[in-house]
Amino acid sequence: MPIIIKLRLSLDKIDYSWGFSLGKFYLAAITHA
Known part of the structure; x- marks a missing residue:
């Protein structure tokens, strides 16, 4: 479970x-247009 949460946060x-x-x-x- 914590791995999935960590992956989700990094995404x-x-x-x-x-x-x-x-x-x-x-x-x-x-701005430049």
Whole structure:
């Protein structure tokens, strides 16, 4: 059980960092357009 929870947390962390990078890229594209 703890292994599944740890895996889930790491997946959420990856998803968050990916979404944050995508958001920064999108914001930069809008600003420079």
